[in-house]
Amino acid sequence: MAEPGSALKRTPLHALHVSLGARMVPFAGYEMPVQYRAGILNEHLHTRKSAGLFDVSHMGQAFLHGSDPARALELLTPADLAGLREGQMRYGLLLNAEGGIRDDFMVARLPGRPWLYLVVNAATKDSDFTFIACRLNDAITIEPQADRALLALQGPKAESVLSRHAEGAAPQTFLKVVEMTVAGASAIVSRSGYTGEDGFEISLAAGDAEYVARKLLAEPEVLPVGLGARDTLRLEAGLCLYGHDIDETTSPIEADLAWTIGKRRKMARDFPAAERIMGELMSGPRRKRVGLMLKDKTPAREGAELVDGAGAPAGRVTSGGFGPSAGAPIAMAYVAAEHAADGTELAAMVRGQARAAVVTPLPFVPHHYVRKSG
């Protein structure tokens, strides 16, 4: 968050947001649209049934150059990056020396390109880029892409909408990535997103962003969607928000993100704090990230304390609110291991009152990613 009084940065789509009637709020040092005229509920539901266009240009994009940048970046993450094939994207965690999560990221190897394409969180991008540059000084040259915008087109109609503006084949399945032309602009397009729906993330030159966004918004299926619905969509999809559900005090195992650790990496134990992390993987972490469904209508929000049946502390909510598609208050929380089993009955303390909650498998709303058939 920016210091009070300091100037907020703007994305290349700022004028478009204002013209669409967005309510602009400070977020990670940027002036960003939290919602447009339709409002968060409608924007959320529209994305699940049709398509939403999000401006996520605040996120940190970079190219990683070097003789083998994937192998080099493995020093800072337990993801299998050396095994990342051309045209593939992968989710990973940047770890500190203690095994805490410095950030989460998407990384891709574009067809025919020797460099890697990296996307990190807005609030952490400067420190991430400095960290990577300092730690991997000999092996990687990091080239931040401050002049690129990033759009996310999400929802079941995203593929059909994109096809009307695409020259060249769009990525065919989840976590595929290509370079292609969208509405006349050169773009890096991945089949990915932060909603649990099928969809694309479109990286392009800042100067092309407004034209392309207007073209996509002119399609009848597409509504502009702000950060408010982006948050409810990702919460229903069980996806972590950095700085809330994961941070430097949480390990990948506590965060239930063990699936981001490559098989080869587990065998080799060659990542930061591998002893701690493999120990937690073998014998179980002391606490774990879980989903919670509240039994009445009162949401339990970030910071709400959890208690067990005897009233003893059981954990804490890290993200919570009302899930428009779930039709109920939902949350993610860290709970002590003995309370982490699905179906465990807990209570969330909201304004001094205990509200019944039950540990619920994530995601709250099924993912609709397009996977390889057969």
Next chain:
Amino acid sequence: MAELRFTESHEWVSAENGIASIGITRYAADQLGDIVHVELPQPGKKLEAGGEAAVVESVKAASEIYTPLAGEVTETNRGLESDLSRINAEPEQCWFFRVKLSDATQLDRLMTRQQYDDYLKGL
């Protein structure tokens, strides 16, 4: 309906025969965004002027509703929960709770619509 009076915390009040109906203003509803739940006080509860009386949960956050006037809660609007979008659409038609006023002269301390509109311009 009696002429509405307004508070700096964006409640409206309509008082007749010593009973005040209290709701939230258009400005408050717009600021909150989509409302997903309301928690209303128990009838019979005694409220102090300026005290917390109800809670509105929007998608984004929880916000307290204060009663600007002291008194005892006589009734709550149970119909609100079945059509929450109406609060966003017609906030001045949606009373939350009614209070039997301890001191009807407290009403004179609240803003008229003209005063409230001027107050909003200064925000």
